[in-house]
Amino acid sequence: MPTESPLGCDGHLLQRRKQVLGAAYRHFYDQPLHPVRGHDVWLVDADGRSYLDCYNNVPCVGHSHPRVVAALAAQAATLNTHTRYLQDGVVAYAERLAALFDPALDTVMLTCTGSEANDLALRIAFDVTGRCGLVVTDNAYHGVTMALADMSPSLQPVAGHVRTVRPPDSYRAEPGTDIAARFAADVQRAVDELRLAGRSPAALIVDTVFASDGVHPDTHGALLAGAQVMRAAGGLFIADEVQGGFGRTGRHWWAFQREPALLPDMVTLGKPMGAGHPLAGIVLQSALATTFGSRCRYFNTFGGNTVSAAVGMAVLDVLVDEDLLARADTVGQHLKAGMQALARQHPAIGDVRGAGLYLGVELVDDPATKLPASALARRLINRLRDDGVLVGTCGREAHVLKIRPPQTFQRAHADRLLEALDTGLRAVGLPG
Amino acid sequence: MPTESPLGCDGHLLQRRKQVLGAAYRHFYDQPLHPVRGHDVWLVDADGRSYLDCYNNVPCVGHSHPRVVAALAAQAATLNTHTRYLQDGVVAYAERLAALFDPALDTVMLTCTGSEANDLALRIAFDVTGRCGLVVTDNAYHGVTMALADMSPSLQPVAGHVRTVRPPDSYRAEPGTDIAARFAADVQRAVDELRLAGRSPAALIVDTVFASDGVHPDTHGALLAGAQVMRAAGGLFIADEVQGGFGRTGRHWWAFQREPALLPDMVTLGKPMGAGHPLAGIVLQSALATTFGSRCRYFNTFGGNTVSAAVGMAVLDVLVDEDLLARADTVGQHLKAGMQALARQHPAIGDVRGAGLYLGVELVDDPATKLPASALARRLINRLRDDGVLVGTCGREAHVLKIRPPQTFQRAHADRLLEALDTGLRAVGLPG
Numbered sequence: 063m064p065t066e067s068p069l070g071c072d073g074h075l076l077q078r079r080k081q082v083l084g085a086a087y088r089h090f091y092d093q094p095l096h097p098v099r100g101h102d103v104w105l106v107d108a109d110g111r112s113y114l115d116c117y118n119n120v121p122c123v124g125h126s127h128p129r130v131v132a133a134l135a136a137q138a139a140t141l142n143t144h145t146r147y148l149q150d151g152v153v154a155y156a157e158r159l160a161a162l163f164d165p166a167l168d169t170v171m172l173t174c175t176g177s178e179a180n181d182l183a184l185r186i187a188f189d190v191t192g193r194c195g196l197v198v199t200d201n202a203y204h205g206v207t208m209a210l211a212d213m214s215p216s217l218q219p220v221a222g223h224v225r226t227v228r229p230p231d232s233y234r235a236e237p238g239t240d241i242a243a244r245f246a247a248d249v250q251r252a253v254d255e256l257r258l259a260g261r262s263p264a265a266l267i268v269d270t271v272f273a274s275d276g277v278h279p280d281t282h283g284a285l286l287a288g289a290q291v292m293r294a295a296g297g298l299f300i301a302d303e304v305q306g307g308f309g310r311t312g313r314h315w316w317a318f319q320r321e322p323a324l325l326p327d328m329v330t331l332g333k334p335m336g337a338g339h340p341l342a343g344i345v346l347q348s349a350l351a352t353t354f355g356s357r358c359r360y361f362n363t364f365g366g367n368t369v370s371a372a373v374g375m376a377v378l379d380v381l382v383d384e385d386l387l388a389r390a391d392t393v394g395q396h397l398k399a400g401m402q403a404l405a406r407q408h409p410a411i412g413d414v415r416g417a418g419l420y421l422g423v424e425l426v427d428d429p430a431t432k433l434p435a436s437a438l439a440r441r442l443i444n445r446l447r448d449d450g451v452l453v454g455t456c457g458r459e460a461h462v463l464k465i466r467p468p469q470t471f472q473r474a475h476a477d478r479l480l481e482a483l484d485t486g487l488r489a490v491g492l493p494g
Numbered sequence: 495m496p497t498e499s500p501l502g503c504d505g506h507l508l509q510r511r512k513q514v515l516g517a518a519y520r521h522f523y524d525q526p527l528h529p530v531r532g533h534d535v536w537l538v539d540a541d542g543r544s545y546l547d548c549y550n551n552v553p554c555v556g557h558s559h560p561r562v563v564a565a566l567a568a569q570a571a572t573l574n575t576h577t578r579y580l581q582d583g584v585v586a587y588a589e590r591l592a593a594l595f596d597p598a599l600d601t602v603m604l605t606c607t608g609s610e611a612n613d614l615a616l617r618i619a620f621d622v623t624g625r626c627g628l629v630v631t632d633n634a635y636h637g638v639t640m641a642l643a644d645m646s647p648s649l650q651p652v653a654g655h656v657r658t659v660r661p662p663d664s665y666r667a668e669p670g671t672d673i674a675a676r677f678a679a680d681v682q683r684a685v686d687e688l689r690l691a692g693r694s695p696a697a698l699i700v701d702t703v704f705a706s707d708g709v710h711p712d713t714h715g716a717l718l719a720g721a722q723v724m725r726a727a728g729g730l731f732i733a734d735e736v737q738g739g740f741g742r743t744g745r746h747w748w749a750f751q752r753e754p755a756l757l758p759d760m761v762t763l764g765k766p767m768g769a770g771h772p773l774a775g776i777v778l779q780s781a782l783a784t785t786f787g788s789r790c791r792y793f794n795t796f797g798g799n800t801v802s803a804a805v806g807m808a809v810l811d812v813l814v815d816e817d818l819l820a821r822a823d824t825v826g827q828h829l830k831a832g833m834q835a836l837a838r839q840h841p842a843i844g845d846v847r848g849a850g851l852y853l854g855v856e857l858v859d860d861p862a863t864k865l866p867a868s869a870l871a872r873r874l875i876n877r878l879r880d881d882g883v884l885v886g887t888c889g890r891e892a893h894v895l896k897i898r899p900p901q902t903f904q905r906a907h908a909d910r911l912l913e914a915l916d917t918g919l920r921a922v923g924l925p926g
Binding site (some may be wrong): 075083118130170178184185206251340361366 | 537600615794
């Protein structure tokens with residue numbers, strides 16, 4: 063039941079927002095959500111109504127987790143300064159983070175946002191290889207800086223030094239397709255095209271859960287196959303874990319570890335790293351940092367400041383102490399099974415994909431033609447919002463439900479989401 | 495008196511730091527400072543020794559200001575989410591920020607770092623003008639993203655679409671030089687060179703206190719003169735206030751306002767905006783935001799989050815309630831006069847420049863030749879550090895003392911700095 067507020071005081075706030083933030087800002091939902099409080103998996107709006115948050119991966123330990131807030135407040139009251147001074151906290155945090163990776167990934171560089179992390183990874187890749195050719199997926203999103211917008215086809219057409227490849231989409235591939243072989247062949251074609259255009263390949267960079275491509279965490283070996291082709295061509299493999307990292311996919315800390323033989327040259331981190339505090343970074347092989355560092359100094363005023371390090375440490379503490387990797391795994395499996403059961407009742411659900419608590423539910427107008435059901439997806443997420451459940455969409459046609467709740471999500475929350483989806487799909491009717 | 499710790503436990507920490515953060519990180523001072531607490535204008539190291547902070551402009555309201563910490567903690571405990579939802583706090587903060595500018599600068603876009611702000615300003619400038627030529631000063635620094643590194647000659651050689659001009663340096667210009675006319679002529683030459691190279695000029699972007707160029711806040715009308723040339727060529731004028739903003743130069747909120755007739759197309763903000771919390775942004779004319787927004791959406795996961803907005807508001811509250819613009823003005827004048835008195839006794843001080851609490855003290859090996867005294871500057875800042883006073887250096891030859899303390903700096907603090915400088919200059923001896 064929609065509240066009246068969007069036409070009342072929220073309407074005034076919306077107008078003021080549009081005036082002062084300008085035309086480039088968008089919001090979710092036909093009636094924008096106006097949250098004023100958050101706790102665990104819940105957002106509470108200005109009218110006191112609670113919404114089950116099935117969308118926000120940033121507050122990975124739940125909204126306003128008391129331990130994270132306490133660590134933030136205590137460190138901010140003590141000291142907040144930067145990496146040009148010697149600091150215990152940032153060194154201890156970087157060591158702890160690096161220990162969550164293969165020993166070859168032993169160096170940590172800290173930034174404030176995933177965009178800054180990916181942008182820095184590009185700078186290092188270009189510097190170390192002396193090249194600038196890039197390979198990304200068809201509807202990739204890697205961030206908002208100029209260099210990243212140029213290689214984020216979900217935002218704008220890619221620049222001349224960028225080529226795209228198909229994500230490991232087993233739903234839309236011809237039946238029987240070897241997804242890894244197709245991905246490798248795509249990367250080889252991209253490398254060849256770059257060379258024909260006079261650009262040598264510097265890196266293959268992929269979001270390891272392929273979120274903006276419609277969520278494809280089951281990569282069928284594509285990451286390793288693609289990385290091998292890129293390395294044979296003299297380029298690097300960069301795993302963008304801004305979406306998939308910090309245990310969200312269950313069992314592993316990092317989504318790329320779902321391919322056990324894969325060792326990235328660099329891994330970029332962001333969103334959940336500070337549970338909402340601006341903290342992001344790169345974990346990389348030390349030879350790359352040494353080569354880059356011999357030519358360039360790196361300083362980020364806020365990156366790796368004492369407060370960020372304390373917050374990052376608290377987030378790791380909570381993830382471990384509350385056993386949230388296992389939670390993502392078991393609750394995620396329950397949720398995925400429930401989605402698959404729903405799919406058997408609702409032909410609009412063409413495919414259910416996911417690992418842990420990162421799920422994509424692909425909506426189609428017809429299971430046979432697999433025509434993307436963008437309008438249905440839009441109606442559905444708005445209906446769910448009105449029903450008190452928050453999900454988003456992704457994919458080029460915005461027809462895939464993007465489900466990635468805080469990792470404190472429980473079975474009862476999953477059941478609430480499944481029930482709302484079932485009701486919602488019946489209510490918004492058949493696609494048309 | 496240096497403590498022993500750099501050879502003891504700090505030596506071990508230094509080694510761990512080098513191992514895990516890698517070769518691109520640098521620190522200040524031959525014996526890196528290891529602060530563990532901060533309050534007001536003081537940093538306290540692991541041995542309990544206090545240092546007068548004459549360097550850090552980020553904690554503009556003083557280290558760990560209780561009102562800022564309280565606002566941060568309270569909002570983090572309540573809600574930390576993003577601009578795709580409707581939020582009172584971010585709208586109110588953006589409105590308050592915009593009200594500190596000419597009414598034509600009415601739109602605010604929020605990021606986490608000054609680098610992100612400058613990078614976004616470039617994206618908007620390129621999009622709106624359809625051009626990519628840029629003009630910056632000789633030793634400019636505008637940030638660490640790939641696009642900004644390319645136009646930051648203090649970091650690396652500039653890219654092909656960038657031309658440089660001399661800063662408004664009245665100390666090294668020929669006596670009688672019309673600084674504004676020289677700057678305008680330089681910008682015109684840069685525009686002409688860009689055109690010859692097949693690039694049309696998109697923007698002139700300057701740090702309005704010219705910090706990395708050696709601190710030149712007295713611009714002698716150069717900003718307006720340069721902006722007029724750039725606009726006549728169809729480009730924009732971007733004032734980078736990451737260094738000079740938030741009242742540091744005294745009297746005005748923004749350093750560019752020291753030239754009353756100047757109205758930038760965009761103003762970028764950062765460092766002190768959140769007093770250490772990663773908060774930055776752009777204030778721009780709405781027509782630019784509308785054009786950009788009609789083609790591009792803008793979303794920054796952490797930019798303008800509810801916590802950042804609360805922190806930004808608290809920083810503005812403290813700056814106003816503690817009258818810190820006036821403080822920067824009066825204490826800055828006292829400090830500058832003291833520096834000028836020191837210069838009469840120490841021939842190594844070639845020039846004293848500054849506005850409010852942003853000062854540059856240029857050290858030379860000989861007042862006649864004005865040869866930059868880089869080695870002396872290095873010895874001096876290390877000596878000052880050992881004496882419990884923190885300053886840095888800037889300028890291409892790192893021979894200008896960069897003095898920009900928290901804006902809660904008082905006359906007694908200024909006197910302590912002047913005394914330490916006097917003693918230090920005597921102790922480190924004549925340049926050689």
